[in-house]
Amino acid sequence: MTLTRRALLGQGLGLCLLVALPAAASPAADAREDRPPGEPVDEEVPFGAWLRVAPDGAVTVMLAATELGQGVMTALPMLVAEELDIPLDRVRVRFAPAARAYRFSFGEEGPIRMQLTGGSRSVAQLSEPMRRAGATARALLVAAAARRWGLPAGRLHTAEGAVHGPGGRRLGYGELAAEAAALPVPRGVRLKPPSRWKLLGTSPPRLDTPAKVLGTAVFGIDARLPDQLAATVRAAPSFGGRLRALDPAPALAVPGVEDVVVEDTWFAVVARDTWTAFRAARALRPDWEPGPHAGLDTKTVEDHLAARLDADRGFRVRGDGDLDRALARAARTLEAEYRLPYLHHATLEPMNATALVDGDRAEVWVPTQNQQQSLTALHRATGVPRSRCRVHTTLAGGGFGRRAEVDVVEQVGRVTRRFPGRPVALVWTREEDFTHGFYRPAVTARLRGGVDASGRPIAYGVHLCGTNIAERYVPPALANRGPFLNFVVEGLAELPYALGAVEVRFTRAELPVPVGSWRSVGNSHNAVFKECFIDELLALGGRDPVEGRLELLRDAPDHARVLRLAAETAGWGGPGGARGVAVHASFGSVVATVVEVSVEDDRLRVERITAAADCGPVVHPDIVRQQVEGGSLFALSAALHGGLEFRDGGVAQDNFHAYPVLRLARAPAVDVRLVRGSRRSRGGVGEIAVPPLAPALLNAVRAATGRAVRSLPLSRHFTV
Template sequence: MNSIATTPSLNRRSVIAVLALGGGALVLGVPFASAQQAKRDFGPGGPKEAFKCWLKIGADNSVTVRVHLAEMGQGITTALPQLVAEELGAAWADMRFEFPPNGKIYYNRGYGNFTEGTGGSASIRGQFTMFREIGATAREMFKSAAAAQWKVPVSELSAENTRIIHAKSGRSASLGELAAAAAKQPVPTSIALKEKTDWKILGSALPRLDTPAKVDGSAGFGTDVVVANMLVATIQAAPVFTARLKSVDPAPALKVQGVRQVVTLDNAVAVVAESYWPALKGLKALMPEWESNSRAQYGMGNLNADFDAALNRTDAPVLQATGDVDGALKAAVQKATFEYSVPYLAHACMEPMNATAHVQKDRIDIWIPGQGHTSVVDGVSKALGVDPLSIHVHRTFLGGGFGRRGEDDVAIQAVLIAKHVGRPVKLIWSREEDIRHDFYRPAAKMRMTAALDANGMPTALDIMNACPSISMRRFPEAIKDGKDMSGLAGFGDSPYKIANSRMRYALVDNGIPVGYWRAVNHTQNVFFREAMLNELAAKVGKDGLAFRRALLADNPRYLAVLDAVEKLSDYATLLAPGKPGTKRGRGFALSNSHGSIVAQVIDITVGTDSTLAIDRVSCVVDVGIIVNRGIIEAQMESSIIDGLASAMFGGMTPKDGGMAEGNFNEVRFMKLAETPELRVEVRDWPDTPPGGVGEPGVPPGPPALVDALAHATGVRVRALPILKQGFNI
């Protein structure tokens, strides 16, 4: 039996039950002791949902897998069915997927099985073993059914192309033909998962199952939801964070044709209409008055002062310490101190924030493109004081997530508005509302002092990290003695062999809402770490990649990644000269997060007018076990573009207690013409669980880019974004 697992193997008798449905189908679900337990564990659907929660194999030979995690472009509606298909022996053309309702059974095993959340690059890591076991369990039940019909030993049977085959007699039958009989078989007490050497589907770049629906327009996103008798709303929250609504005259909005109502909330005003555009027109006609707030003058000057004060705190708690940092600093042959900073970043998901709600006497229905259905249920339950079991959350595709859609704010607003109106309401935020009322990637500032020995290698790091806490708002119990341990990301899990290190953490609490962004705190800290290492390498006259080799000398997995990216990027070959007057540079950075390793080499050209052109990015990713090579490549390409965009353009500007930027003319992303050539190589590593792929490719781009700039121009950029440091594009 294959022993690779990322979570403890589940007791399949607590997870899998069997039901033969009309029409001859086999369904794998979950047993329950009572209807009440079923309702508690499976949500409002209760017993009806329990018996069809994971897998259905129809008489037509279709294999439908219930995907309980959010599909936001990362390909989970393909990767999870791929796990099942491999063990079941199904042909890819027969695979289907569908979204289930909310319920405890659909908790993400990668999150410790406590929430219906999708994020943290945990989907495959958390479900890898479980979904293979579901497929293997069904396979053995079909084999048992065929063995009983054909009176042959189970050991002589195999599963392939959605058929059970008896090679000795030449007989075979489709799973659809055997479904009714298989449903009567007992659940096997033990199963063997396939060895990696026998995989035919896993590791392949199979076509995505959601592509046809996204091409023909039938894929249902949140903004596509239509409910009978539905109205549409849009909203404006207080422009100053934490401010409240004082008053508003609804008359100007009600004069707009199509507007039905104006609804006031604690910190916002919404206009409800027959469709979105009259709602927006009505909202723009309003002149809401907001209560004064002590934060109303907060701007960049205050922000810089807050971070500088935090960085200079002498009483900041220590998050982590190893070795004797003070002793190593005293004994250092050389010392170097660096300061780096990064700004707040908006998510700016392409699909606007939205949710549709229908509030009835005994139930609430919510349609939302969400990453966190448990948080939606909990938030709405608390906001309205209703039983969580009365809340039905309907899943849709997501037009981007990146952590933003794990929040419950939009759902709560939609439910409150729908309750007030007495009809189903689809709430759609404007782009300005989305960007100015985000839960931003925290800004951060870091000071690092490094001790170097006679060989120019670091012996100690003394780190001061000034950063808002992403945990304090949602998980306040995680903050103890002013410490948010997530601030260690990129350092607590650093692979580099540096004997002495210490990180102090100064929590910055300035009222700007922060949350989870793609790759979370690794986006700040890996930039700081890798930029610092590149500066140290330059200081002692060493190549950045060679410098990492010395720090990773005892780690063959990392060294293999370095070898691969060196080859992929033609690292040993000097960059060809550019046009007269231009300068060329090459930079390197390495990141490790979510169980994966990513190395990137970036080649650039800088013009005489400081115009930056990114020519090529070479990326090698080691994900442990490869599930779908094509999806991994796509995620790396997406991550590279996100990382580079954040480094060049990213940054929110606090102004008058809120944020200055409000649309894509101010929050820029890379255009197609600005996107470099992307080379991606996907690697595995023996006997290693699968790593995440949605986020690990983001962090190394920014430090590799500023390293390339330094090699091209001699200028070390220590504060992002780059285009605010004298460069343009």
Template structure:
């Protein structure tokens, strides 16, 4: 590889990147790509053209910039590149790459504009295109919103195809054979006589040729991996306990740290006494940080114990102290002055309800919820005069880079992020408070790596939970059909709260307040959906399926109430109301899967159906329950989802099943409540999720009728709680309008 020349071009038509010691390929749909993210460190003898494929003396490395949070993101990104590159997943390494504008997320734009996902008109697509351009201009390198697959599906296949054809051109120049007589197979260019030139052998020459950008993607009938069950690259390590997460890392010379912050999120530290803590074995220092103190020790456990020994005088909470005040704030938000958005107002709801012989009214509630991933948040930061290194698992690497640079007082280019495999997130790693506090500690200890780990209790106390929300519905029926549907939802702004911690603001309405409710594909003659913003509540953040996580429960359960009032079948009336063909097929599929003949199966068994369109994915679920002597048992859940194309049926099934378990467990058993401004639930004993013995059989079917490829990490969550509540009503006649459901009914 010593013959490789140094490539100095900053950009290329299809995008660019630098990978030390090799040649890289990538694809951009715009003619003016971002600068190559790695050329600053390019050494003599190293070459790179674009971001996604590295070929060097060690072999092939695929750059997979969307963070793996346990959902298989690295594997699916690698498979998309490898499919076109003609290489096996067992022949490659994966690397998340550096934080860079070049890795902006194209798919996030869809959730940021007030356009229904079912609207494929010219104006709607223009609006999406503008939003996508904004994402590119800002270089939004973010993982979230079930966007990994839709963002990567074409982009990474093109990257693989460009690499493949460029390697063939390099082989042609070496051998004198026309490209048309060459083919690729298992990491090599194959000559007509059957001899092979490995990609490693060709890397030096490929670095010197003009990349081939006019490529055709292979049709599905020639795919080797996409659409087939794949073994994830991390499955062996995870199965044998050898997988390395951020919390497992050790850096030479590092010290261990934990933190103690005001348990009233965002409150101040007025005074503290660390005398007892400083006298404890292994404790080295207690260092003030924003909102509290950090404890430096020779191991994490000793840091934990010392933190507990510090006496604090904390300031008050900057939000209501108790839950009654939080609920009151939501209730008071239902007024014209606090309307955030009314994106749907069809027919004339007011007149329809005025003339109705009977108006159905209901109020629904959804609590704050923690993220509570298995891996507590952690980070290692080392501050040297000319370089800062950060080892952590994050979904927002560029924000982390900028924030650490600001805290330490260096240029962002001097901050190097080493993104790690994450042991669960559910939105938790869209925040970077742990890295900010670690940077403060490391700044106070220059040259020493500081490993900061939050205790489970500290992690949950200082989680930014899912939004609290309330909904009020009014509706009417006529001639056995739903006629009028008026739903208002009040909640704080997730987006405003989250962006405020990055020094940003939301200039207009927050679509997450009405997500999963305003754009449902039902033709109801008089149909209105209003979002109200409640301010001044606890700080919150994105939680798996964000606004739809509560709105899916509100919207579908109230629709179920109206269908019952009409005397109609819950499944048949949803199908009748649904005007969107892909969504209707999802409902018809789950009807067939469950053998639906009505909401009652027998005297002691019932079932409920729910539907929610979120993140562009139509998802319907049927939950079957049994009444036992000890309480309600969930037997089976049937799920159908339209995602355009299933890339890996095994991982697809796992993602859907995980979403259902997540949705059911939180709907049944979980809440975060505040007393004296402090979260009362600080560990799993008080926040149990779905227990193994409560977990039902989950039957999954993915539909591939849509014209867009979509992600499925979040869409199974919103219908789960709604289908369960509807099933309980079908069986018992008890309409539960508040989560967690176990406040009102016993589960076994």
């Protein structure tokens, strides 16, 4: 995540005002509450925005980031607990309301702060405020104890959620909370040096695990409010399509149906329960106006990208040296075209949101990655002033970037305002979820490169064409020149290899397919172009993929380190199947992945994955391992099976039979290694394993077959 994205995500997002606290576990209880904004619940004493201390000494940590599976519900409270000297099992968590206080930074470079879980930045960017909140509260509690006992604070210490003094004196945090919170907030509180950390760097049990295993965890789809209605929607099946006419009678004839809500490009069926709404929606025969893109199909998309590359030289994003001259000087040269498809997120929990519009207030319970824009969407859809809108975040059944979009909040707001005082739970069908996504853009890249007489790569040129997702936020003229280009060129623009001549060019695609962030964003395609073509050039020069890369990584020691670690762990060069490797930096971390495959006739099998990561100082190593294991398999699923197809101007696949995803039987073991003694600052974790997987896999396929496969998914080339 760079300044580019920071800058543009800030566009068009207005002010958010403080809204009241959500109770994570109980929407019903929360709806009955009508607390003034920001009022603490029960007897809890607030210590700033981030934490509260209850009379029994339990500490509640407010989470500015959404738990999508990436572990923030555990890692963020660990940061507080470390500084506060309280056992993790005495810490409770609550998702923060959409409010200015909970916006957080995109990094050191820019002033933009957003309440949006994305860019793998939650732990990296919140670690300082969370630690500071814990340390400040601790200092206040010590000061309160010092006053009670008439002793200097320096003679007291904290442990296990209590302040301890000479002669066995002890006061629990709960006993001190009210006094402590009333004291002046100290300045310049010191954070614990890493040498004194007891919790950070260890792997205590995740706080969300038991509820998720026992089935008591409340996801968005599980929100239950008194007297709630259910709804489902159908939107135009083609891009740019509209609803010309709809006879609601067949739906209204279904017992239990309350209403059919008709909008410009979609309609909703509202019923007493979800299944009735689903059934009634199926009974309708909407007359859709197909819109201007009705002829679009899969081939249109591929042809368009190729034609644009033919017609346009592209905007030069990076140019080191003279590529044409270097190619002319090269002993051997190579050209290749790589084609990558549109991808869907396919979160297992379909899009959903539950809302209530009552009098002059509106509330939504939603598994969102984007509290800030959810508030705006609720306000716009219901007409309720922002100050009376509340966003309650629930657990999310996967996100991967899809839940950064707030389309479903807009829809539930439009529907719910017709039912004053009655909550409406909107749930999309899986079919709606597949066909109305914000997809990872298809990207085609043409590459040119060369090696010198010794076989060393000396020229690397890439020209890519696709939709820049920055166009979602700023006009194309602004999006496709200058810093906003980072969305589409990230990972290529920072090519780490010492190559002499490097050129990166970008040509804008003009396609109507909706696009958005998909786990690792531009890195998800650019790592393929970068790592597959370097592998091809090393092969052209007779170099080993690992040794050859190391030679080119002399200015990138962290890349070299993870590459060596992954190669050693995977038994590179030793017995076993064909192996491929890739190394890629994203979100402030570096990951090297080795994939081992076997190919017999047309059957491709992935046997083993090894991934080494350097993320800087790690809060919870096992969560990092989970993310690298899971991110590798998420990416493997996409590389083997993922690829949207289009027909009649819309998405052709509507469920998992047509868009398969990886199952257990084909999921290889993932061996994860974390670099010890990292020299990096704290990097991201949630997305970093995705980029290197596909290129490592394609490189392994080339090692196994001698043939460079240059398009995905692999299911179009092999039986997988």
